[in-house]
Amino acid sequence: MFTESTTEPRPARLGRRLLGSSLARALATPHGVDRYVELVKPTFSLRDVRAEVVSVQRRTPTSATVTLRPNDNWRGFRAGQHVLLSTEIGGVRRTRPYSPANSEHDGGLVELTVHARPGGAVSPHLRTRLLAGDVVGLSQAQGDFALPRRRPRELLLISGGSGITPLMAMLRTLCDEGHDGPIAFLHYARAERHIAYAEALARLAARHPNVRLLRSLTRVGGLGGGELDGHFSADHVELAGIDPEEAEAFVCGPAALVDAVHGQWARTGLEQRLHVERFAPPPLAPLPADADAASGALRFARSGVEAANRGGTLLDQAEAAGLRPQSGCRMGICHTCSCRKLAGAVRDVRSGEISTAPDEQIQICVSVPLGDVTLDI
Numbered sequence: 564m565f566t567e568s569t570t571e572p573r574p575a576r577l578g579r580r581l582l583g584s585s586l587a588r589a590l591a592t593p594h595g596v597d598r599y600v601e602l603v604k605p606t607f608s609l610r611d612v613r614a615e616v617v618s619v620q621r622r623t624p625t626s627a628t629v630t631l632r633p634n635d636n637w638r639g640f641r642a643g644q645h646v647l648l649s650t651e652i653g654g655v656r657r658t659r660p661y662s663p664a665n666s667e668h669d670g671g672l673v674e675l676t677v678h679a680r681p682g683g684a685v686s687p688h689l690r691t692r693l694l695a696g697d698v699v700g701l702s703q704a705q706g707d708f709a710l711p712r713r714r715p716r717e718l719l720l721i722s723g724g725s726g727i728t729p730l731m732a733m734l735r736t737l738c739d740e741g742h743d744g745p746i747a748f749l750h751y752a753r754a755e756r757h758i759a760y761a762e763a764l765a766r767l768a769a770r771h772p773n774v775r776l777l778r779s780l781t782r783v784g785g786l787g788g789g790e791l792d793g794h795f796s797a798d799h800v801e802l803a804g805i806d807p808e809e810a811e812a813f814v815c816g817p818a819a820l821v822d823a824v825h826g827q828w829a830r831t832g833l834e835q836r837l838h839v840e841r842f843a844p845p846p847l848a849p850l851p852a853d854a855d856a857a858s859g860a861l862r863f864a865r866s867g868v869e870a871a872n873r874g875g876t877l878l879d880q881a882e883a884a885g886l887r888p889q890s891g892c893r894m895g896i897c898h899t900c901s902c903r904k905l906a907g908a909v910r911d912v913r914s915g916e917i918s919t920a921p922d923e924q925i926q927i928c929v930s931v932p933l934g935d936v937t938l939d940i
């Protein structure tokens with residue numbers, strides 16, 4: 564098992580940083596109460612959620628499991644929901660969505676597992692540079708993909724790759740609550756060493772006779788492995804021993820897995836019993852016939868920048884024009900990139916819907932301009 568743990572805080576460095584240039588800057592500039600008090604207590608804020616890194620464990624060659632202790636502004640989460648984590652990298656504030664993987668009943672702690680994507684701007688940084696004692700920003704928990712408050716008796720939890728985290732939270736929460744109805748957990752991964760929660764899952768299944776764990780390891784010496792064979796199929800539901808007409812099913816993972824599971828539930832008329840979380844945007848809606856040639860100009864009113872519309876999302880085009888608008892997931896989930904469109908028409912790349920209303924809030928990571936567009940950036 565690949566495990567590397569960092570629990571050594573870096574208070575000395577943090578203290579020096581805070582009492583050095585930050586303090587000098589703060590005293591020379593008028594700020595709100597938050598800014599002064601955070602020099603002494605970095606997690607303090609009157610309104611914002613900030614969290615101290617308690618530990619960082621590197622359990623797989625590509626992931627880091629980070630335990631956070633949020634400040635008093637944190638209102639907790641429902642298993643399955645996600646949070647937006649913000650951190651400053653190279654002077655730029657970056658925000659990304661992550662789903663807590665721990666139980667709702669974990670004493671106010673939040674456990675996130677970050678999978679480092681090659682070439683990613685945030686995840687490799689979090690995996691290699693984050694240390695105990697660091698402070699990050701958090702949003703309140705959000706999203707409808709969550710364990711219902713009235714717990715279903717029978718559950719089928721299906722995850723692929725890093726989609727395991729919200730379902731781990733559900734399983735751990737149910738186990739903490741002594742849930743005794745049948746729960747089947749189906750997980751799809753390339754190999755056991757890529758499963759950040761392999762040991763935790765096995766322990767829960769061993770301790771709770773109502774929990775059934777079935778894994779499909781698709782690349783073990785090219786032969787497959789685990790209790791399931793290959794990619795998701797209707798047989799796997801049968802092997803899980805769960806009645807899909809009675810159970811609430813939850814799926815989170817790559818688009819191919821989510822689509823396969825969704826197709827199966829749709830074919831059997833049980834769609835309303837399936838809860839879906841994607842961590843990639845659905846395929847783009849087809850372009851209207853007359854919109855394949857980008858035209859017009861983009862005006863970024865607040866910064867006074869103008870650029871020709873070259874196609875692509877407004878976020879990509881704003882960045883290409885040298886601006887640094889806030890962004891997070893870049894797939895329409897977190898709303899970090901929301902800004903006011905002052906004029907012009909945009910197309911939502913997820914739905915294909917065209918909006919021409921002036922003065923409306925749009926998500927620029929999933930909006931492409933149709934002709935002239937003015938944004939309040």
Ligand code: FES
Pocket residue numbers: 889890891892893894895896897898899900901926927928929
């Ligand atoms: S960056 Fe997350 S919704 Fe646009």
